[in-house]
Amino acid sequence: xxxxxxxxxxxxxxxxxxxxxxxxxxxxxxxxxxxxxxxxxxxxxxxxxxxxxxxxxxxxxxxxxxxxxxxxxxxxxxxxxxxxxxxxxxxxxxxxxxxxxxxxxxxxxxxxxxxxxxxxxxxxxxxxxxxxxxxxxxxxxxxxxxxxxxxxxxxxxxxxxxxxxxxxxxxxxxxxxxxxxxxxxxxxxxxxxxxxxxxxxxxxxxxxxxxxxxxxxxxxxxxxxxxxxxxxxxxxxxxxxxxxxxxxxxxxxxxxxxxxxxxxxxxxxxxxxxxxxxxxxxxxxxxxxxxxxxxxxx
Numbered sequence: 001x002x003x004x005x006x007x008x009x010x011x012x013x014x015x016x017x018x019x020x021x022x023x024x025x026x027x028x029x030x031x032x033x034x035x036x037x038x039x040x041x042x043x044x045x046x047x048x049x050x051x052x053x054x055x056x057x058x059x060x061x062x063x064x065x066x067x068x069x070x071x072x073x074x075x076x077x078x079x080x081x082x083x084x085x086x087x088x089x090x091x092x093x094x095x096x097x098x099x100x101x102x103x104x105x106x107x108x109x110x111x112x113x114x115x116x117x118x119x120x121x122x123x124x125x126x127x128x129x130x131x132x133x134x135x136x137x138x139x140x141x142x143x144x145x146x147x148x149x150x151x152x153x154x155x156x157x158x159x160x161x162x163x164x165x166x167x168x169x170x171x172x173x174x175x176x177x178x179x180x181x182x183x184x185x186x187x188x189x190x191x192x193x194x195x196x197x198x199x200x201x202x203x204x205x206x207x208x209x210x211x212x213x214x215x216x217x218x219x220x221x222x223x224x225x226x227x228x229x230x231x232x233x234x235x236x237x238x239x240x241x242x243x244x245x246x247x248x249x250x251x252x253x254x255x256x257x258x259x260x261x262x263x264x265x266x267x268x269x270x271x272x273x274x275x276x277x278x279x280x281x282x283x284x285x286x287x288x289x290x291x292x293x294x295x296x297x298x
Contacts, residue, residue: 012285013056016069020055021047023077027130034122041111041119046084048102051298053221053289054192055080060286061196061210064279074134075144075195081127082152083188086161088120095165124152135199144195151191160184167250177250181222182215189218209275213286216272221293223265226251227258228297269294 024046030039055076062072069076091098091106092113099109108116128145135141150156160183167180193210230253252261269290276283 012288013052016056016059017052019069019073020052020059020076020080023073024080027077027126037111037115038118038122041107041115042122044104044110045088045101045107045119046081046123048104050102051296052080053293054083054188056289057189057192057214057286058196058199060283060289061193062200063196064210064276064283064286065197065200065202065206066282067200072196072199074130075148075199076192078127078131078144078148079188079192079195081123081130082148082157085120085123085127086152086157086188088116088123090161092116095161140198140201143198147191147194147198151187156183156187156191160187164249172250174255177252177255178219180250181219185222185225186215186218189221190214206278209278213272213275213290216268216275217290217293220265220268220272220290223252223261223268224293224296226253227261227265230258265294 025043028039028042028046058072058076058079059069063069087101088107090096091101092108098106100106104110106116107119111119127148131145131148132141135144152158160180163176163180164184167176190211191214193214194207197207197210229251252264256264272290273287276286279286
């Protein structure tokens with residue numbers, strides 16, 4: 001358990017995850033026109049055991065800005081739907097070709113490739129339906145849609161995935177690697193925090209501090225992910241380990257080594273937490289979550 005000033009992130013996250021999961025189930029109760037196989041595939045991936053880091057960031061950012069987290073729940077669920085769609089597609093044979101995700105068969109293994117692709121498509125579009133209809137006022141909903149689309153799109157997460165696939169030869173340096181993960185991983189961390197602040201109708205100053213926190217924390221998360229691919233266990237991770245090094249992929253341990261990678265992640269987390277100083281006690285859950293990212297084993 002990681003604690004910051006008496007705030008245990010595990011206790012906070014457990015309660016918030018229950019709220020997130022209940023909302024995700026509610027917003028995937030599709031009407032009768034949705035084929036049962038498609039609904040089952042969506043829920044197979046969406047409701048699999050997961051950390052829910054991105055929706056937690058949305059809720060924590062909203063609370064740091066002085067708003068009840070219930071108001072930010074639609075944005076939190078939309079982010080998780082976009083994230084899950086990306087995982088379903090990343091796992092496909094044409095991309096990372098994985099057969100295990102969150103401790104269970106990947107969507108295309110449990111069902112089939114076509115169903116997995118369509119389940120991802122349905123999650124992506126459902127995310128924007130929820131964002132546009134469940135967030136109020138309408139001007140805030142519109143801004144949230146634009147932010148989420150930009151972060152997940154051709155210059156954000158999708159761009160990072162394209163470059164990540166291209167880097168499987170192992171060519172490139174630290175600048176190229178950080179650029180990949182600023183988009184592939186970092187963009188969705190940053191937009192999670194930005195959405196929480198936008199729903200709270202926060203001023204530009206707090207939003208920028210949360211954005212900077214997200215950028216640093218997202219990069220640290222990726223460094224730790226790379227380290228866990230080298231030294232983590234498949235049982236703890238819920239997915240195959242050692243696959244990045246086995247494919248000659250460009251990773252932080254490959255470029256920096258294990259010890260220097262850990263040091264870099266620790267400095268990024270310290271810098272991320274420094275961005276929270278103006279929020280006072282309201283940001284303690286965000287600080288605790290950042291420390292958890294540094295120490296996690298899955």
